[in-house]
Amino acid sequence: xxxxxxxxxxxxxxxxxxxxxxxxxxxxxxxxxxxxxxxxxxxxxxxxxxxxxxxxxxxxxxxxxxxxxxxxxxxxxxxxxxxxxxxxxxxxxxxxxxxxxxxxxxxxxxxxxxxxxxxxxxxxxxxxxxxxxxxxxxxxxxxxxxxxxxxxxxxxxxxxxxxxxxxxxxxxxxxxxxxxxxxxxxxxxxxxxxxxxxxxxxxxxxxxxxxxxxxxxxxxxxxxxxxxxxxxxxxxxxxxxxxxxxxxxxxxxxxxxxxxxxxxxxxxxxxxxxxxxxxxxxxxxxxxxxxxxxxxxxxxxxxxxxxxxxxxxxxxxxxxxxxxxxxxxxxxxxxxxxxxxxxxxxxxxxxxxxxxxxxxxxxxxxxxxxxxxxxxxxxxxxxxxxxxxxxxxxxxxxxxxxxxxxxxxxxxxxxxxxxxxxxxxxxxxxxxxxxxxxxxxxxxxxxxxxxxxxxxxxxxxxxxxxxxxxxxxxxxxxxxx
Amino acid sequence: xxxxxxxxxxxxxxxxxxxxxxxxxxxxxxxxxxxxxxxxxxxxxxxxxxxxxxxxxxxxxxxxxxxxxxxxxxxxxxxxxxxxxxxxxxxxxxxx
Numbered sequence: 001x002x003x004x005x006x007x008x009x010x011x012x013x014x015x016x017x018x019x020x021x022x023x024x025x026x027x028x029x030x031x032x033x034x035x036x037x038x039x040x041x042x043x044x045x046x047x048x049x050x051x052x053x054x055x056x057x058x059x060x061x062x063x064x065x066x067x068x069x070x071x072x073x074x075x076x077x078x079x080x081x082x083x084x085x086x087x088x089x090x091x092x093x094x095x096x097x098x099x100x101x102x103x104x105x106x107x108x109x110x111x112x113x114x115x116x117x118x119x120x121x122x123x124x125x126x127x128x129x130x131x132x133x134x135x136x137x138x139x140x141x142x143x144x145x146x147x148x149x150x151x152x153x154x155x156x157x158x159x160x161x162x163x164x165x166x167x168x169x170x171x172x173x174x175x176x177x178x179x180x181x182x183x184x185x186x187x188x189x190x191x192x193x194x195x196x197x198x199x200x201x202x203x204x205x206x207x208x209x210x211x212x213x214x215x216x217x218x219x220x221x222x223x224x225x226x227x228x229x230x231x232x233x234x235x236x237x238x239x240x241x242x243x244x245x246x247x248x249x250x251x252x253x254x255x256x257x258x259x260x261x262x263x264x265x266x267x268x269x270x271x272x273x274x275x276x277x278x279x280x281x282x283x284x285x286x287x288x289x290x291x292x293x294x295x296x297x298x299x300x301x302x303x304x305x306x307x308x309x310x311x312x313x314x315x316x317x318x319x320x321x322x323x324x325x326x327x328x329x330x331x332x333x334x335x336x337x338x339x340x341x342x343x344x345x346x347x348x349x350x351x352x353x354x355x356x357x358x359x360x361x362x363x364x365x366x367x368x369x370x371x372x373x374x375x376x377x378x379x380x381x382x383x384x385x386x387x388x389x390x391x392x393x394x395x396x397x398x399x400x401x402x403x404x405x406x407x408x409x410x411x412x413x414x415x416x417x418x419x420x421x422x423x424x425x426x427x428x429x430x431x432x433x434x435x436x437x438x439x440x441x442x443x444x445x446x447x448x449x450x451x452x453x454x455x456x457x458x459x460x461x462x463x464x465x466x467x468x469x470x471x472x473x474x475x476x477x478x479x480x481x
Numbered sequence: 482x483x484x485x486x487x488x489x490x491x492x493x494x495x496x497x498x499x500x501x502x503x504x505x506x507x508x509x510x511x512x513x514x515x516x517x518x519x520x521x522x523x524x525x526x527x528x529x530x531x532x533x534x535x536x537x538x539x540x541x542x543x544x545x546x547x548x549x550x551x552x553x554x555x556x557x558x559x560x561x562x563x564x565x566x567x568x569x570x571x572x573x574x575x576x577x
Contacts, residue, residue, distance in 0.1 A: 094553060094558075094560055095553070188539070201536065294524070295525075297521065298521065300518070305519070316497075320563070322561070326563035337494075340497050340498035346500070349493065349496075350504075352496045353500075353512075357512075366523070373530040373531070374522050376530055377530060379533060379536065379537070
């Protein structure tokens with residue numbers, strides 16, 4: 001099989017006169033259908049559209065003719081977009097998300113829409129309408145969430161890149177579980193127009209690839225101002241690929257001990273320490289840093305309250321009347337009530353209820369505003385660190401992907417909660433953040449997490465690139481699980 | 482416990498859906514955890530701290546020119562509504 005190529009490799013092949021791109025896509029869809037039976041990662045396979053797109057592709061730009069997958073919360077004109085929710089099971093958008101238009105302009109070929117936690121709210125993919133997504137490295141384990149389908153399809157080598165969305169860690173956590181590169185840029189760097197929202201002050205467009213160079217290509221293509229998203233930045237987009245540089249001598253990297261000290265698993269700890277040594281070997285200045293423990297413990301509460309509150313408000317529009325899964329009722333209120341009762345799973349209802357609680361007039365100051373104030377304290381503390389350090393390094397989580405039958409509710413307080421939930425620091429502060437495969441434990445991939453200053457995507461890419469070049473996990477994929 | 486259940490059912494109703502008795506135990510568990518979160522944040526001194534609504538103070542907020550753009554047709558706008566009549570979304574009578 002030939003379909004596990006990276007973007008750059010495939011681009012070179014597509015430019016050759018004797019390369020049969022049609023045959024390549026035939027094989028790709030065979031594999032996609034085979035993997036679907038194993039992983040349950042697709043909501044929709046868009047075979048017809050992919051062949052149409054392929055006919056139009058001129059293979060000139062790096063992404064022309066390259067197959068990719070979209071998380072099913074990106075609006076795609078004429079293609080069902082469910083956000084893995086019963087509420088939207090028949091929803092067919094009449095417009096494209098901005099990033100979908102950009103990829104169309106490049107000539108990229110959409111091969112399918114991928115499964116996710118319902119409305120992107122979750123970290124396990126267990127709330128998806130089409131069921132759990134399995135990990136390509138071991139099908140008794142989860143791919144993670146909420147962008148689980150996209151992660152699994154890149155990790156099984158079906159596509160060289162896929163888009164996900166990241167509100168708390170929804171790209172970086174499944175990327176870590178599946179052994180691929182996951183990245184979300186600075187908040188505002190990529191337009192979110194047409195991305196079905198979760199929590200607007202935390203939502204990011206981002207991607208999965210199997211190497212850092214490919215990530216630079218994808219992010220450079222998607223980044224930039226869009227007048228349809230008033231939070232999108234007008235800053236110029238650097239040439240991430242051209243400027244990619246694995247010389248990180250003298251770069252200052254802070255190891256956030258408040259997180260890494262929480263590692264319990266010895267092999268994860270050894271792996272993390274080995275990454276620190278490698279960074280030192282590359283000439284980076286690596287030093288320990290800490291954050292006040294009360295702010296560390298506040299990460300999950302702050303995130304939970306803000307995310308639930310914003311989600312409740314954003315999804316008030318899902319009433320079954322203008323679009324969505326309408327149920328009968330004698331009055332408009334009854335239609336809305338019945339549609340929402342029928343259309344949302346119990347996972348999502350719980351979050352909406354708690355979000356509504358935090359937004360109620362009598363609670364808003366005590367809950368929602370309080371969380372926003374603590375958010376400022378957390379962000380200010382991070383910014384203080386960035387006065388002295390270019391990048392913050394942490395483990396990507398406590399360890400390998402959980403078994404399907406051992407899923408733990410993210411909300412449950414336990415000893416590892418800070419380690420497990422800290423990736424949302426990058427969402428609270430809007431920082432560019434990347435998960436990079438760093439090793440294996442029990443045959444399953446693990447990763448480290450790199451966070452840079454806002455709008456310094458390049459620095460994060462460079463550190464990841466330097467590490468990737470001396471590790472053995474570039475372009476890895478698994479079809480064995 | 483009954484009081485809490487009643488409160489949560491009402492809160493669900495205010496959020497425009499109902500929850501079943503089967504859904505209640507997990508909701509109570511999550512509600513308690515949520516209130517732990519609230520309580521924990523109360524222990525942090527935020528005197529004179531302004532709420533942060535976005536990750537950083539947005540340097541550029543803008544409104545585009547007030548020109549007609551991105552128009553969708555009436556047909557498109559109604560495409561996903563389940564009940565339409567005469568180019569309008571049909572709902573039950575408000576005044577009986």
